[in-house]
Amino acid sequence: MTIAPIRRTIEVAVPPERAFELFSMRMHDWWPIGHSISDDPRAAIEMAPDPGGWWGQIGQHGTRTQWGKVLAWNPPGQLLLAWQIDADWKFDPGLVTELELTFTPVGMNTLVTLEHRDLERFGESAEKMAEQLRNGWPGVVQAYADLANGRIECAPACSTA
Amino acid sequence: MTNSLQPLEALADPTRRAIFERVARKPQSVGELAADLPVSRPAVSQHLRMLKEAQLVIDQAQGTRRIYRIDPRGLGLIRAWLDDYWGEALRAFQKFTDQEGI
Numbered sequence: 001m002t003i004a005p006i007r008r009t010i011e012v013a014v015p016p017e018r019a020f021e022l023f024s025m026r027m028h029d030w031w032p033i034g035h036s037i038s039d040d041p042r043a044a045i046e047m048a049p050d051p052g053g054w055w056g057q058i059g060q061h062g063t064r065t066q067w068g069k070v071l072a073w074n075p076p077g078q079l080l081l082a083w084q085i086d087a088d089w090k091f092d093p094g095l096v097t098e099l100e101l102t103f104t105p106v107g108m109n110t111l112v113t114l115e116h117r118d119l120e121r122f123g124e125s126a127e128k129m130a131e132q133l134r135n136g137w138p139g140v141v142q143a144y145a146d147l148a149n150g151r152i153e154c155a156p157a158c159s160t161a
Numbered sequence: 162m163t164n165s166l167q168p169l170e171a172l173a174d175p176t177r178r179a180i181f182e183r184v185a186r187k188p189q190s191v192g193e194l195a196a197d198l199p200v201s202r203p204a205v206s207q208h209l210r211m212l213k214e215a216q217l218v219i220d221q222a223q224g225t226r227r228i229y230r231i232d233p234r235g236l237g238l239i240r241a242w243l244d245d246y247w248g249e250a251l252r253a254f255q256k257f258t259d260q261e262g263i
Binding site: 003004006008009010011012013014018019022023026029030031032087112114116119122 | 216239240243244247248249250251252253254255256257258259261
């Protein structure tokens, strides 16, 4: 079974060089704070700018929680990351899904395209997730709907620290 | 490029959510769903088509009927989740670049 990649685009009012830099090196300053997978409140996000480079969050108490790694670092046009967070919002070294960011100039602005692919690799953990959810479908689905309607920041399965 | 309905938007509609919840509890046909809901059969079919497009349910022929079930591996839900996750992250990034300016 394959599953269609997620594609999202957004235009930002800075040139590609700047967009790439802000996206990668200043991630902590914009990445939604609710998106934390550790009990140690997030103090920084680190991304080592080389293939194989460590990518993850660092807590206020120094806990290092990996999210994935850098697969290709090609400023200003492309950043290829491995997203290794499973359906339980835990780092899984055996899970590698590709997250590709491309930065394309549009006049003075940049079109940022995000593609998250290899989603079928979530297979095993997706099964686990479905299992967990079987008891509480209505609540979970309501939570998804609330999320979609912007009523809450983050649904229950997502650790909010 | 397919321009499918966003999974979370698909679930934001109360009728579609009711259909999805019923299908999640027990795989069933359009007829069974329509009998259980204050909605016409064609309307149920239309909602199922949108849920299918959003990769939240799949269907399977069983004799002359089509039985709907949720994606057995939960991938539709994960996709729904991540789709919204990345949407929110990119919106946050856009806002940040606006603040940073120049």
